[in-house]
Amino acid sequence: MKASISTISIVLLSVSLSISLVTSNDAVDFDNFLRCLPIHSNPLVPITDAILTPTNSSFEYIYQLRASNLRTLLSSTSRPLAIITALHPSHAQATVVCAKRHGFHLRIRSGGHDFEGLSYTSGVPFVILDMFNLHSIDVDIESETAWVQAGATTGELYYRIAEKSNVHGFPPLSALVDTLVEVAMGFL
Numbered sequence: 001m002k003a004s005i006s007t008i009s010i011v012l013l014s015v016s017l018s019i020s021l022v023t024s025n026d027a028v029d030f031d032n033f034l035r036c037l038p039i040h041s042n043p044l045v046p047i048t049d050a051i052l053t054p055t056n057s058s059f060e061y062i063y064q065l066r067a068s069n070l071r072t073l074l075s076s077t078s079r080p081l082a083i084i085t086a087l088h089p090s091h092a093q094a095t096v097v098c099a100k101r102h103g104f105h106l107r108i109r110s111g112g113h114d115f116e117g118l119s120y121t122s123g124v125p126f127v128i129l130d131m132f133n134l135h136s137i138d139v140d141i142e143s144e145t146a147w148v149q150a151g152a153t154t155g156e157l158y159y160r161i162a163e164k165s166n167v168h169g170f171p172p173l174s175a176l177v178d179t180l181v182e183v184a185m186g187f188l
């Protein structure tokens with residue numbers, strides 16, 4: 001009996017040792033991830049202005065602002081290690097490159113109109129690439145085309161088209177989407 005108890009405690013000890021090893025490796029990888037970002041993005045728009053980690057006071061607010069699944073309000077729902085609120089297309093590129101290089105899962109969110117939460121939850125360490133700041137809309141009525149960034153909402157798009165034309169519109173993907181003007185064009 002005594003022997004089996006000490007075996008159990010050795011097993012427990014080795015489990016907790018390996019957990020702390022994994023945790024510290026993750027911390028090192030996360031620091032390397034953060035250092036990787038400026039190297040791969042346009043220095044004229046510093047990516048450091050776009051990085052939110054849980055130490056930033058607005059982290060939780062930004063996380064929940066575009067999280068349609070209310071389960072994310074629970075503290076038991078795991079939070080991302082960082083939210084990269086891309087301010088420039090190169091910030092999106094850098095986030096993809098660096099998350100892949102340092103082994104973090106990536107969740108990409110535009111309007112957060114994803115009730116399953118796939119764009120802002122994960123069971124493993126992850127970072128969110130948040131696209132809401134990238135919402136420019138360039139409507140060219142003459143060619144009847146528009147360039148729309150992923151964070152722009154359908155409401156914003158309708159508004160920009162209406163500014164330029166009384167007869168043009170954007171055919172929504174479905175009648176459902178048509179009623180939800182807060183859907184962002186990335187549909188995530």
Ligand SMILES: *[C@@H]1O[C@H](CO)[C@@H](O)[C@H](O)[C@H]1NC(C)=O
Nearest residue numbers: 048049050051052053055056
């Ligand atoms: C987040 O906090 C860090 C450290 O205090 C600060 O340098 C950085 O500017 C903050 N990020 C944003 C986007 O406010």
